[in-house]
Amino acid sequence: MTAAPPIVRAGLRGAALASGLRDLLGSEKVLWAREDLLLYEYDGAVDIATPDAVVLPNETADVAKLARFCAEHAVPLVPRGAGTGLSGGAIPVEGGVVISFARMSRILELDVANLRAVVQPGLVNLHLSTAAAPHGLYFVPDPSSQKACTLGGNVAENSGGPHTLAYGVTTNHVTGLELVLSDGSIVRLGGKALEYDGYDLVGTFVGSEGTLGIITEITVKLTPLPEDKRTLMAAFPTMDDASNTVSAIIGAGIVPSAMEMMDQLSTQAVEASVGAGYPLDAGGILLVEVDGVRDGLDDLLERIEVICRAAHAQELRVATTALERDKLWAGRKGAFAAMGRLASDYYVQDGVIPRTKLPQVLRHVIDVGERYGLRIANVFHAGDGNLHPLIMFDGSKGPAEVERVKEAGREILEMCIQVGGSITGEHGVGMEKTCYMPLQYSPVDMAVMHRVKDAFDPLGLANPGKIFPTPGRCKEFSLNAAR
Amino acid sequence: MPRVERPATPEACADALRACAEDRRSVRVRGGGTKDHLGTRRETDVMLETAGLDGIIDHVPADLTVTVRAGMSFAALRDALAKHGQFLPLDPPHVARGATVGGIIATNSNGFGRYRYGSVRDLLLGVRVALPDGTIARAGGRVVKNVAGYDLNKLFIGSFGTLGVVVEATFKILPVPPVAKAASATFTTPGDAFGAADALVRTSLRPTAIVVERTEDRRWRLAIAAAGEAAPVDRAMAELGRLAAARGASTEAIGDPEAALGPLREIVDAATGGAVVRAALPLSAQTAFAEAAVRVDRGARIVADAASGIAHVHLRDEAGVVAAADGLLAKARVLGGSARVERTAVAGLDPFGGPEPAGAFLMRRLKEAFDPNGILEPARSALG
C-alpha cells in the first residue's frame, strides 16, 4: 500500500467540515472519528488516502444538500459503493467527503412487464439478479466481485464480467439515471425506453468513474434467464494452445456467453483455496459456456470440443449438473482472492488487446515477470481479449517495491497499446492509471474529454484526481504526450 | 444554394470546419443524403459532404473488427464484409439509397436486429471526429472492451452532426449465421400481436426481428425472423406457431426474410404524404400506443419493432395530420417514452420541436463547448 502524494486544495476541511456536515445532515449520517475514516481510505487497488469525513445519505435529497454545501465550501465529493474497485476510483486523493451508498441500497421497482429494474446505487449487484430470478429474469453484468460490488460502482466503472462477452457490459444494460451534479442540482436522464431526445447523456455518463457527478438512481434492463447452458472446462499443455482456441472458436462464428482463461499459477492457487477441480498439470485452461434455448446446445458444445481437441486440449470436462457448473465457476470467481495464498499483495492490470494478439502479449507478460523477478498470474476474460495479469508482491518491502511493481505493470500496458489495445477494459483509470492515459490518447483527445467534464462539473469537485493525468503526478508522461 | 465542400481527408474536413467556424458560416453535414427529410428545411451556408471520405481502413477478420471512413456507404461495407463471410449486424433503413456509415452513426439509425445484436451504440467501438475548432479527436478504440476515459462514442451517436463530423469509425462485426428463416401470423387486435411478440421477447430464442405491422386491411401482422444454427431457428418458428394458435391465428412461412422485412424497414421512405411519427416506448406501452395511433388516424399504417419498443406511425389523413401527430407525440411521452416527427411535408410539424429534453442545460453546455459559434446543423438540434 502506498499513500498518494497529497494534493489537497483549499476549502473547508477536517473538524470544521465534519461539524458543518453534522449541522447540515444530522450526526447519524456523518462519520468523522479517525477510526471510522480508516475504513474508507482504501479500495481493491494499492493506493490509500484518508477522507475528511464520510457521509451516509438516506435519499437523493441528502446527496443534493451535501453537494450544495460542498460546492459552497470547495470540498471534493468522492462517491463510494462497496470499495471493490481495482483502480483507486473511490480513494479521496484530494481529501474531502466520501459518500457511501450503504443506506441507499434498495430495489425501487422490479418492472417485469417492461424488463426493467429501478434501483438505488448502493444495491449489491448479485441481489438484483437474485430478486429477478423468480420472474425468470436476471441482470447480465456479473463482475467476479458481484457478491459485494454495487450497481453504482458498476455504472461508474462500466463494469464487465465473465458473462458480458455475448450480452454486453454495464453500459449496454443501463437506460436511465438520476444524478446529483456537483452544484447540487438533480437531473433525471433517460428512462425505461431505449431512446430519448437529445444527446445520449446516459451513455456518456456510464463509465465516468464519479468524475461527472453522483448517481442516485439507476434504471437497468433485465434479461430472460437462458433456458439452458453448457459449461466446458478445457485444459491445454500451453497458454498458446488455449489462446489459439479462443480465436478459433470466435472465428468459427460461435459467440459463447463466457470464455475465461487461467494460467497454471492461477489454477494452482485456485485449487489450493477453492478446489474447483482444475487439473494442476495444465499450462492453461479455458472455461467456455454457451447458453440459450436447449435446441442445438449440445451440437454447439460438440463443435467447441472439436476445436479444443484440434488445438491440443489434454482434458475436456463438461459440467453435467448445476453443482458441477457452480464449482467450475467458483474457481474462476474466487481466483483473485485465491492469490492471497501465493503472495501478501497483488496488483491487477486490465489491458485489452485484439484476441489474435493473445499469444504474443502473454509471452510478453511472462518476459516482464522474468525480467523484474515478479510472479505474474493470468486469469482473464479471454473472449474479449481483456487481460488481467496479477503481479504478486510483498507490500511490506515498502514503497520502492510498489514502484517496481507499477513499472512492470506499465510495461505490460505499453505492449497492449502497441498492438492496438486499451489500458483498461473494465476496471477504470481511477487514480492509478491517470499517467497511462497519454499512452492511449493524444492531448487533443483528452482535452475533448475534458469538455465533457467541464460541462457536468464546472467546479471540478466531482471525484477530483481521477482519469485525467495531472502534471504534478505524471511528469515523465507529459513529456511523451506530444506524440 | 449552399456552397458544397467535399473534403478528401479527415484533416481537410477539420480545416473546412474551422474555416466555417471562423466565418460563422452554418454547415449541414451530408453523407448519402438519405435523411434530408429529418429536420427543418432551413438552408445552411455550406453543405459538407463526406463522400470523399470513403473506404475500409482496416479489417482483421479474425479479430471481428472493422475500421472504415465515415463516408463509406453501408452497402459497400456490407458487400466487402460478405466476401469474408462476415457482417456488421446493423440493418438500418435507406441502405439501398446510399446511407453512409457516418450518417447512420450521427442519426443513430437502426433496424429490427437491434434486439438481437444491439444498436449503433452497442456495436460502435471507436470514432474519430473532426471538430469546429479544426482538431480531430479520437474516442474509444479498436478493441471490443475499453473504459479508458469517457465514452464519447455515445455522445456522437444520434447527435445529428451538431457536435462534430464523424470521419472514421470502428465496429464489432460477426460471422454470417448459417441459417435464417422468417414467418408471420396475423391477428385481429394489436393486443394479440404485441402479446405474442412480448412472449417471444421473454424466451431465450433471441429472434433477429420481431415486427408488428398494421396491414392495409387493418389487421395486425406479427413477422419474426431468426438466424443462427438450424435447431434454435426452427424452435423460434415453432414457438411463433404455438403463440399464434393460442390466439386463434395461424402462421405463414416467409420464403425470403429480407424481401419481407425490407419494405417494413422503409416505412419512412414510402411515406410521401402525411407525416411519420417515430416513438421509442417502454415495451408494455406498445399496445396502448398503437391503439392511440388508430384513434387519431383510422387509416394509420404502423410498423413497430416490438422487441425494442420502436414504433413508426404513418399518419395518412392529411386533413388532421398536425393535430394527430401532436396528439401522438404527447401520448408517447405520457407512456414514458419519447417521440419525434421523422418525416413530413406538412408545415407546422418540426421533428425536433418537442419540449426540451431532460438534461437540456447539460446538452446546451456540451453544444457550446464543441461548437461555440453554433455553425453545425442548426436545423437538426433538439435544443431549439
Ligand SMILES: Cc1cc2nc3c(=O)[nH]c(=O)nc-3n(C[C@H](O)[C@H](O)[C@H](O)COP(=O)(O)OP(=O)(O)OC[C@H]3O[C@@H](n4cnc5c(N)ncnc54)[C@H](O)[C@@H]3O)c2cc1C
Ligand atoms: C475480487 C474482485 C473481482 C473483480 N472482478 C471484476 C470483474 O469481473 N469485472 C469488473 O468489471 N470489475 C471487477 N472488479 C472490480 C470492481 O468490483 C468493479 O469495478 C465494481 O463495479 C466496483 O463496484 P464498487 O461498488 O465496489 O465501487 P467502488 O470501488 O466503491 O467505486 C468504484 C468507482 O465508482 C464510483 N462510484 C461508486 N458509487 C457511485 C455513485 N453512486 N455515483 C457515482 N460514482 C460512484 C467511485 O467513485 C469509484 O470511482 C473486481 C474486483 C475484485 C476485488
